[in-house]
Amino acid sequence: MLGSVPADRSARGESAAPARPLRDADATRQRLLEAATAEFAVHGIAGARVDRIATAAQANKAQIYHYFGSKEGLFDAVLGAHANVATAEEYFDADDLPGTAGRLFDQFDSRPDLARLATWYRLERAGSERSIGPIMAANEAKIAAITLAQRQGSVTDTFPPDVLLGLVITLAMAWVTLPPEFENPANAHSTGQRREFVIESVRRLIAP
Amino acid sequence: MLGSVPADRSARGESAAPARPLRDADATRQRLLEAATAEFAVHGIAGARVDRIATAAQANKAQIYHYFGSKEGLFDAVLGAHANVATAEEYFDADDLPGTAGRLFDQFDSRPDLARLATWYRLERAGSERSIGPIMAANEAKIAAITLAQRQGSVTDTFPPDVLLGLVITLAMAWVTLPPEFENPANAHSTGQRREFVIESVRRLIAP
DNA sequence: AGCTGTCAACTGAACGGTTAGTTGATATGC
DNA sequence: GCATATCAACTAACCGTTCAGTTGACAGCT
The missing domain is CATH 1.10.10.60 (Homeodomain-like)
Structure with missing residues (x-):
């Protein structure tokens, strides 16, 4: 595991x-x-x-x-x-950010404990400057890839590349992050539907 | 007791x-x-x-x-x-979701402690069924308003109304939610810029 | 106005249980 | 034989909770 x-x-x-x-x-x-x-x-x-x-x-x-x-x-x-799991490059593709968001969604969906762990870290150990070094390094590469995709025109340059990366991750985490009050129990959506919502959201974000 | x-x-x-x-x-x-x-x-x-x-x-x-x-x-x-602050209707306008997101962003920006409080609640007191009742009731009204806006065509019906509400809130919280690793210190954005990114994101989400 | 009884706000100190961290002895693999 | 993995027992501090007792505010009575 x-x-x-x-x-x-x-x-x-x-x-x-x-x-x-x-x-x-x-x-x-x-x-x-x-x-x-x-x-x-x-x-x-x-x-x-x-x-x-x-x-x-x-x-x-x-x-x-x-x-x-x-x-x-x-x-x-x-x-x-678990850092290697979080930073895995194999799921990231700057030329297919919607698909990337979908794969990220799958990650968070299959291991919600890791998402919780990251949240605890943010709340309890912020500013401890521990072990975030490699993650930031991995992000640098991803940001560079997004910059390139923007130059090629396949991704809008409305947002700076680091913002775009943040937005993709945020949307992929949306249903993990959101408080339970905002889940409509009478009209709950399946995992597959939520996955599709995430992908569509990113698609709309990067439209030229 | x-x-x-x-x-x-x-x-x-x-x-x-x-x-x-x-x-x-x-x-x-x-x-x-x-x-x-x-x-x-x-x-x-x-x-x-x-x-x-x-x-x-x-x-x-x-x-x-x-x-x-x-x-x-x-x-x-x-x-x-603090629940009344969180559910305040005066900031919500289904016909202007980007603006709503901007106002929500201001809320989270001015009182980051409340955002942290909500996160602690989600992590530590999930499933306690306390005090989320009024919040859910307030959301019902907002979801109904979004449904109406969708019928009038000013908002896309690509997403169900409850999903749209969740997305708006998620995006408004984005920089509060995101772990520090995804902040690019060398290229940090000002509060005003981040606010604008949030608004533009929602604008793109709801485009017909 | 002055005295007094009553109640609620308040306090210091302690209690019982729990917790992170330690130690020294024992057992095991090489 | 030696390094070390393992463990039960230990401790010192801590923390949520309680309680017996004190103090202040106020109403009613004279």
Whole structure:
């Protein structure tokens, strides 16, 4: 469920993949990260309970401090572990921003916990200057690609490229971001419909 | 225990506005609500400290429980106190959705704490079914107005009216919602520019 | 006007439970 | 044998909540 795990054990000179030992630091780290992802997504940093994370990971509280130093350190590690998912270039195509928005929508739809995690981060750890470096670097490339698409005329230059990127992401997140009050329960829309609304919105935004 | 905070002081028969007595229940309630608004906006429910709120309000901790029953009761009271601001009809005009988005943007821009409060509510108190009733009722009226505007042709019917309302609100909140990573510091836009981007976005969304 | 009884606003201090973080001992793989 | 992964027990602080008691405001009585 989590991002690719390097599990860099080759440095220790192991040749082939050995049988899983009863004590596997990497596996424990991984279980802790997964349990912490779920706990932080639901309760945030202040509301998360270290004991619950340790229990859910079938590990011990002390290991959290051994591996991650502190509760906040664990949160940063969780965020970092999912950063590659968030910045994945493979979903981005400056020449097809509506399609990009659709794929982004699918991401948020399939992993709403990651969207919540990002929101908690924004609320609780703003200005901590942690782990947003790589994301900003990834955005630079995307903004450059949008600039190029604008020069070629396939995208309107009404909006600056960074604004356009922000708008696409915002619209893709719309139904995750929106408070529940604005969901009309009597007239709820299916996932497929909402996806189509997002795509159409972006299509209208970039029309020359 | 939780819902018993009507505080109808008119029963005491106060005639004109007298000099503020040293002990004024209404004033204390108000100070607590203001201090709680600031505290909850910054730290959320789990992160807020009842002691800090009491100190900031120059009141005693026990009074919070006397007036609001519990920490969560206080949060709900804070939300309720600001609900009228959020649902204010005077800013909404179905025949001028871009302008509406601009006015909404101004709201979020002038009171970012209220936007944070709403986000905390969504994350920490989702499904509590408290105090969202009036907001949903207010939305019903707005959705009906949009439906009418669509029938008159001044607004596209590409999107259902409730979706359109959600999109307008989402776009108006865009720069409050967006994580800091998507702010380009080297190329930051002024408030006036961002306001214009929001308006132009909605204009494009509703174009027939 | 002065005295007094009553009620509500207010307070300081504590309580019971919980929490993040620590430690030192034990078990395990190499 | 040695490094380290693991764990139960521990602690010191903290936090929401309660409570017994105090103080101020005001109405009624004389």
